[in-house]
Amino acid sequence: MGIITISREFGSGGRELGKRLADELGYAYYDKEIVTAIAEKHQLNEHYVSYALESGNFRNFPVHFGRTFSYSPTLMANESKLFAEQNKLLKEIAAKGNCIIVGRAADVILREHRPFNLFVYADMPAKVQRCQERAGEDEHMSAKAMEKQIKRIDAERKRYHSMISDIAWGDKRGYHLCINTTECDIKAIVPIVASYIRQWMAERKEAAVD
Numbered sequence: 001m002g003i004i005t006i007s008r009e010f011g012s013g014g015r016e017l018g019k020r021l022a023d024e025l026g027y028a029y030y031d032k033e034i035v036t037a038i039a040e041k042h043q044l045n046e047h048y049v050s051y052a053l054e055s056g057n058f059r060n061f062p063v064h065f066g067r068t069f070s071y072s073p074t075l076m077a078n079e080s081k082l083f084a085e086q087n088k089l090l091k092e093i094a095a096k097g098n099c100i101i102v103g104r105a106a107d108v109i110l111r112e113h114r115p116f117n118l119f120v121y122a123d124m125p126a127k128v129q130r131c132q133e134r135a136g137e138d139e140h141m142s143a144k145a146m147e148k149q150i151k152r153i154d155a156e157r158k159r160y161h162s163m164i165s166d167i168a169w170g171d172k173r174g175y176h177l178c179i180n181t182t183e184c185d186i187k188a189i190v191p192i193v194a195s196y197i198r199q200w201m202a203e204r205k206e207a208a209v210d
Contacts, residue, residue, distance in 0.1 A: 001097030002027065002201055003115035005106040007161075007169065010153040011127030013181045014120035018102045020187060024194040030093055031102040038085050053086055053104060054157060103157075107174065108165045114204070116197055119175040124150070126182040176200060 004027065008014020015031060022029035035053065039046040087109050093099055094113045101110075107117040122130070128146045135141065141149065161169035172178050177196065179189070 003094050003097065003110060003113050004100045004118060004197065005110065005115045006100065006102045006118045006120060007107055007175070008102070008120040009122060009127065010150045011131040012120045012122040013130060013186050015102055017120055017186050017190065018100050020190040021194055022100045024190050028099040030099060034086065034089055034104060037089060038082065041085070049082065052082055054160060105161050105164060108161065116200055117175045119170060119178045121170065121178065121180055123182040
């Protein structure tokens with residue numbers, strides 16, 4: 001049963017690496033699908049759920065009920081239910097095996113399943129360039145504004161991770177492999193990364209048998 005988690009700095013290409021790895025290994029891929037499932041179940045705005053689960057910050061964000069945006073004291077008081085729902089869903093996914101999960105602090109939540117944990121990062125100029133290249137026509141930002149957004153999102157991910165783990169987000173001690181994608185063709189390195197993961201899983205299986 002193979003489980004791979006991918007933590008990534010915003011703009012580093014972690015999502016692309018995850019998708020390509022899933023294709024290479026023949027694994028199921030989960031990212032936004034988790035947020036969509038939770039949002040639909042609770043009839044919440046998908047952007048709200050994504051923001052809340054990525055940053056651990058539920059305050060000052062409008063909640064969507066049907067077509068109405070409002071602030072819900074009841075939901076704020078029971079915000080932990082979203083985390084519980086996410087954790088339950090992640091464990092259900094992990095139980096099926098052979099999957100890649102991007103984000104969601106899955107490396108911590110699924111530690112009992114002993115997943116292969118991957119961290120993807122890049123230099124700031126490379127992250128800014130990647131984000132600008134992939135931005136829609138109505139999403140253009142200056143390099144300075146984009147860098148500010150990247151720092152904010154990464155800070156939120158770090159804060160959320162610190163809420164549930166003693167090992168800091170991005171600390172090499174928490175991962176089996178860290179990849180710097182600066183000036184890197186992600187498509188080209190996928191077979192190499194996949195081979196490394198296969199070998200790691202094979203050795204873990206042999207160790208379990210012994």
